[in-house]
Amino acid sequence: MKSTYTYCIAALAILSVSACKSKSDKQNAAPPPTSVNVVEANKSDALYYDxxxxxxxxxNSVELRSQVSGFITGIFFKEGTVVTKGTPLYEIDKRKYEAAYQQARANLISAKANLSKAQKDIDRYNMLLKSDAVARQTVDQATASFETAQSQVAVAQAGVESAATDLSYATIRAPFTGRIGISQVKLGAQVSPGSTLLNTISTGxxxxxxxxxxxxxxxxxxxxxxxxxxxxxxxxxxxxxxxxxxxxxxxxxxxxxxxxxxxxxxxxxxxxxxxxxxxxxxxxxxxNDESGNRVQIPYKAVTEQMGEFFVFIAKDTIAEQRKVILGPRIQSNIVITDGIKPGEKVITEGFQRLRDGGKITLGAPSGAAAQGGAGAKSGTQPK
Missing domain, CATH: 2.40.30.170 (Efflux pump adaptor protein, beta barrel domain)
Structure with missing residues (x-):
């Protein structure tokens, strides 16, 4: 009886040792390779902009303001249209400016008549002086009157030009060809020189x-x-x-x-x-100055960790994690400025379960459709 009991205990011990060894073997067995998809990194034209x-x-833009005072008596344009250089736009009541111009012209005619008389007087006195028929003082007075008449003509001429300028300012014309805006004044409005904004005209x-x-x-x-x-x-x-x-x-x-x-x-x-x-x-x-023939990969292959960006490179049956420097995003691709060389195979699907140095096998990973757009923080745009 004692012998039978001993045999049972030994058999149980052998079974326990076998079970523990089987469990240990299972734990030490290497995990199966991860199935991934890869894309070859290639150079292509990349035009991107800051x-x-x-x-x-x-x-060219100008605010139209009046240079003379008065009331608006005419508006000759359609608001918001293109007007050509020299086109009349506004007219200010010009009656007093026309009158001032006519008066200035009359003054000029009078001054010229006085000058003509003074010219004749001095010519006559100079002839008499040659025969000592007139005093020298009389000739000097005639000369002074002639010079005074000359200055009066100059003053009258300046008055005509000033009156003509004021009269021209009563009609406001387009300084250049451009589009005119909405009028800031209406017919009958009173304007002051330099202060009243009439309109704005600008080139387009x-x-x-x-x-x-x-x-x-x-x-x-x-x-x-x-x-x-x-x-x-x-x-x-x-x-x-x-x-x-x-x-x-x-x-x-x-x-x-x-x-x-x-x-x-x-x-x-x-x-x-x-x-x-x-x-x-x-x-x-x-x-951007760095535009040109640049390495590009699918953006979904990029992961972000603590503000840095990484991709997995397929090295035969081994996955290598690689830090990369990103350029701008171009549609579904991303420019890689450093970290990947043309021709290297970038893992685009299945990398979520990978570690650096992990075993891989090529092929569609399970749940690839769901994982393809899930690349860790794949919506993060590099700055």
């Missing part, structure tokens, strides 16, 4: 876009002013659509603001269809 908030401005084609840049970018924009292409400057309209024409630098401001450390740059765009309006907000897109 964005600046801009404001559309007319290259070409037109400018003003942006403010940091002083660190000044040299870049000076280079672009001397050497730029048709794709250097683009414009995004307020509704998000792209403007169909490209621009060029019109002017860079004379100096940097000592308060903000910025400088204003004006870029000129054609505007034949009058799409751009003075004062409109827009986004100026400037071609």
């Amino acid at each position: 964005k600046y908030q801009g404001t559309v401005v007319a290259l 084609n070409p037109i400018g876009v003003d942006v403010v840049i940091n002083e660190q970018d000044i040299n870049r924009f000076y280079r672009l002013q001397k050497n730029s292409t048709d794709s250097t400057f683009r414009l995004q309209l307020p509704d998000g659509s792209a403007y169909n024409h490209t621009g060029k630098i019109f002017a860079i401001d004379r100096g940097v603001s000592d308060q903000t450390g910025t400088i204003k740059v004006r870029v000129q765009f054609p505007n034949a269809k009058d799409q751009l309006k003075d004062g409109m907000s827009c986004v100026l897109q400037v071609l």
